[in-house]
Amino acid sequence: MTARRFVGAALLGAVALGILCRNAAPPVPPSLAVSTGKPDIYGSAPAADVQVYTTPAAFTHASGAPLPPYGEAPELADRVARGELPPVAARLPEAPLVVRPYESVGRYGGTLRVDAYQWRGYLHHGLFRRNSEGDEIIPDLSEGYAYSADYRSLTIHLRRGMRWSDGAPFTVEDILFVWEDEIWNPALTPVPPYSDKDRPQYVAVDDYTLRIDFSRPRPDWMAAMSHPFSLSQGVFFNPKHHLKRWHAAYNPDADELARSEGFGDWTQAYTFHAAKLKLEERPGLPTLNPWVVTAFNSSYGMAERNPYFSQVDTHGNQLPYIDRILALRTKADQTQAKIMQMLGGELDHLPGFSELSVDEYPFLKESEAIGGYRIVAFPSSMMSAMTLSLNPLVPDPVLRPIFNDIRFRQALSLAIDRDAINEMVYLGLGEPRQETPLPLVSFSRPEWGSYLTEYDPDRANALLDDAGLAWDRRRRVRLRPDGRPLDLLIESGHGSQIEAYVQELLAGQFSRVGVKLTMESEKMSHHRLQEDLFELLVCDNGGPAMELCFAGGEPYFLNQGYGWNRWLTQWIEAGEPPERIQVGVEPPEEWKRLALWIDEARTLPAGSPEWVDLKQRIWDFRSQSLWHIGTVYRVPIFDLVGARVRNFPKLPWYGWSTGAHVMTHPEQWYLETPRP
Amino acid sequence: MSLRRSIWRRRRSVASCDEDRLAIATHWQLMGRKLRKHRLAMAGGYTLLAFYAIALAADFLAPYDPHDTHRDFPYAPPQAVRFVADDGFHLRPFVYGLTAYRHPETLRRIYTPDTRVRRPVRFFVRGHEYRVLGLAPCNVHLFGVDDGAPIFLLGTDKLGRDLFSRNLYAARVSLTIGLVGVAISFVLGCVLGGVSGYFGGVADTLIQRLIEFLMCIPTLPLWMGLSAALPKKWSPLGVYFGLTVILSVVGWCSLARVVRGKLLSLREEDFVIAARISGASSARIIGRHLIPSFLSYLIVSVTLAIPGMILGETALSFLGLGIRPPAISWGVLLNDSQSLRAIAQCPWLLLPGAFVVIVVLAFSFLGDGLRDAADSQSVV
Secondary structure, three states: OOHHHHHHHHHHHHHHHHHHHHHOOOOOOHHHOOOOOOOOOOOOOOOOOOOEEOOHHHHHHHHOOOOOOOEOOHHHHHHHHOOOOOOHHHHOOOOOEEEOOOOOOOOOOOEEEEEOOOOHHHHOOOOEEEOOOOOOEEEOOOOEEEEOOOOOEEEEEOOOOOEOOOOOEOOHHHHHHHHHHHHOOOOOOOOOOOOOOOOOEEEEEEOOEEEEEOOOOOHHHHHHHOOOOOOOEOOOEOOHHHHHHHOOOOOOOHHHHHHHOOOOOHHHHHHHHHOOOOHHHOOOOOOOOOEEEEEEOOOEEEEEEOOOOOEEEOOOEEOOOOOEEEEEOOOOOOHHHHHHHHHOOOOOEEOOOOOOOHHHHHHHHHOHHHHOEEEEEEEEOOOOOOEEEEOOOOOOOOHHHHHOOHHHHHHHHHOOOHHHHHHHHOOOOOEEOOOOOOOOOOOOOHHHHOOOOOOOHHHHHHHHHHOOOOEOOOOOOEEOOOOOEOEEEEEEOOOOHHHHHHHHHHHHHHHOOOOEEEEEEEEOOHHHHHOOOOOEEEEOOOOOOOHHHHHOOOOOOOOOOHHHHHHHHHHHOOOOOHHHOOOOOOOOHHHHHHHHHHHHHHOOOOOOHHHHHHHHHHHHHHHHHOOEEEOEEOOEEEEEEEOOEEOOOOOOOEOHHHOHHHHHOHHHOEEOOOOO | OHHHHHHHHHHHOOOOHHHHHHHHOOHHHHHHHHHHHOHHHHHHHHHHHHHHHHHHOHHHHOOOOOOOOOOOOOOOOOOOOEEEEOOEEEEEEEEEEEEEEEOOOOOOEEEEEEEEEEEEOEEEEEEEEEEEOOOEEEEEEEEEOHHHOOOOOOOEOOOOOEHHHHHHHHHHHHHHOOHHHHHHHHHHHHHHHHHHHHHOHHHHHHHHHHHHHHHOOOHHHHHHHHHHHOOOOOOHHHHHHHHHHHHHHHOOHHHHHHHHHHHHHHOOOHHHHHHHHOOOOHHHHHHHHHHHHOHHHHHHHHHHHHHHHHHHHHHHHHOOOOOOOOOOOHHHHHHOOOOHHHHHHOHHHHHHHHHHHHHHHHHHHHHHHHHHHHOOOOOO
16 A cells, blocks of 8 residues: 555545534424424323222222223133132232223233333332322322321321232231341341331231331321332332341241251341342242342243232233343443344343433433334432532631531532533523422422522622632632642532533633632542532532422431531431530531421421421522532433334423432333233 | 675765765764655654644643633534635624524524624734733734633533633643653663563572563553542543653563563674774663664564554543543543433534544554664665
8 A cells, every 4th residue: 555545545535534523413404494483392291190099999989980800811810710719809909099091092012112210210110109290198108107196106008909919918917027037126227217216117907007116206207118118018018928037036936947048047037038128139038029039040030910900901901011130231321232132122121211321311311213112201209400519617717617618518508500411411492490399389489599590700700709719810710728839629429421521511610700610520429528528519419309208308418417416416306415426527506407307397297387387498598508509400311112002101200309210110111002 | 784794885876966975974963854745744743743732732822721711602513714705705704603593492502603793813912811921911812803802712521611712721731641641651661671681590580580570550540540549639631640750660562572572682793793892881781782673573662652642531531530520631521421411412622533543544654654763674
């Protein structure tokens, strides 16, 4: 190859690349050439939750028609005919929950192919769930609850005749088993979650009624426990008939059994088989979920229909519609590989929650037709889609007084150009907002969300000048009192790409007010958070956002300030006098006052005038303290839903506060053309 | 030595003027002469010269500060510089204005050249301030358009930063950050390999055992460990520079092995014995007689080590282990192209890859030509 030919080839390559680049933009459809206002990606169809009726009687009351006789999947009917299963009416509880399918009554059959990373969300059901707005408690596996008038006693009703997936009855025994033999067994739980003073009493009224007696009014308990993952298998109840053989209290030879299975002692064997929070990884474990895990290995997981699942549709057909779920195990952070699988038609559903970042949207939307899926977008219910946090206990002794100066935090909030972040990172879909309760929360005040969210570098500079942070000689950076440049390390909560982009934007915006940022885009270790070692942090995950989250009791300091939190916990919950507290760091007086308010609010029923007054006082204080600086909120979370998946709901809000995609009710999805 | 002897013989015979000059030419002159005849090597050399010149003048050539974000133009495609408009040819190049709108369904930003707005390219315009060679402040830039209107020759990235400017600054980092490391390993390899091969004995044993130990250390985990261990508050470039220096302190081994082997065979040659008998010192024998005998190998090893460092930087930064933002290198720029979206919608994000290929090829061609030229056995 001569030089001339090489140069020629290089030129040709450059020209080809140029053509490629220029052809990349599609022609402009003339009708769309002018964009007006904010794009609407949620569509015109109204958003609503999947509606459920607690019992057939409630369904009849609401619809005026009785529930038709129960139906079941053809394969189950075959097994009933062969005598392998009891008939459907005997498998369902006396009063099953009735689900109104989102679009239409489905047809049985098919295999749903999904990714295993958030597989739990397809299988999971708890005793209760919340509505999407997060202000209502909805019975799910249970039939309901009732408080006594003084909120000292709570009664939970289970469904009469409900059965585990192996046919054994599900009763209060299964709840007491966890309470007495796990939580209050020192070998399994060395540090129980309640102090002796606060320990509630669990009383079995009958097989299907549990009463919990508290030592003081606890209206917050049910609000906190209404999260779908709170009162659920492994946490609140467990199949006693299945697990007791590995428990020393029921089997004197439990240690021997454990050793014969290769465990060190019975506690290890028990913990393995109970599979707390890892139910989807333990084939053979009885469950109350719509599907039972039958296989889980390094390449896939498989779950088959639970013949005893306790819910039916409005035609009386037992749910779920889909026969089985096949979950492919791709590494958690291999998002691009999962998108490829979706585009190649290998998956039927890819949940976007904490997986698909908003900047993937244009490409995925353009590829809808090729990939044979549709995008369903929901507004995220996070208080702020991206939050900048300052560490009040920052280890650097020079920085700590700077951070604790409210003018510094106010200046940082004013120095953030939220419109730029919204436009460049969130495709213009979000709205500027501080990290405060959403407008739909009952006690929310409009001024909290907009407090110092305007972009005003001049005012920010004036505030920083006031705070005594002078510029250096060349006016490039401000100086700390010890003469060194004000250079802050900004870290990343999840190590996500979006966080890295926001870090870069903030670095540019803060440089205009003389605050230099050094970026670290790797995920920050939990240790640095827990021990209060970081300086600044951006995190794409806000705090609890919905009514029930606040009604369930708030942490004193959200997501950070662990030293203060430990001190306040010791002071309030253990009731120790300040001079004897050895843990954590004593916070300033106003935070002690806040902790007292929070503690008082927990004893008041949510919505009462005293409660609203306390919550407003709490958030008047919090929203102005600016330890968490919000950017924008109501950004979309979107799922990729395969074309053959029907009954996929369009929810009004979406987020972890309501249990993420548990809210999409996979048990009432069906496949239009089921594959064998 | 056969060449020298033949030259000597030819010099004594009657020769033409040209041959005469050839005969009295030094080793370096011969090398230069041979190199100039190697056209591919010359092409590679000029390419590299151009790249290093661009890197040196990046401040002047870049129309924008590489960290400046243009919030209205994220993911803008490359703009063509034109001479021909509807009304014919213009001597002064111009770019069309850029209209952007967000597609209401896909939310993708779509850019179209606005042929009604014609913006002439101006030369030697005032822009962001920089320091010439790090000394004198200056704000003159080679080109730009009026009123801060966009001229994105290679498009923009996610945050609307001009990729042409970013690529220039990236060249500066990518092309130079490995040089110090290469120099350290080169010196260490020559000196320790030379000592080991020439003196032998205890020194040889010690150095060889040290080499064997160092060669056992796996570099990628070492790299990951070091990048996690270095203080978070160091600047990203400082961290990377530290890493290359540490790695080059470990990476001189293979060169030292070859130098030792060569010296072991050469030190028994007649001309070395002759030099020793004449009373030459060890340093002179190594530096004057032995090293030049295998200079061709050393040149090849250096010209391959530099592109190795460039590729290493690119690969590690692409994986997020090397240089990190806000520092800019070709690997950092490529890191942004790690998604299906980049390939499908913004292929211009992949351009730094082409620059890496060109530079590495140029180094290889130049190295090849230098090797041929330095080889004293080859015919002129």
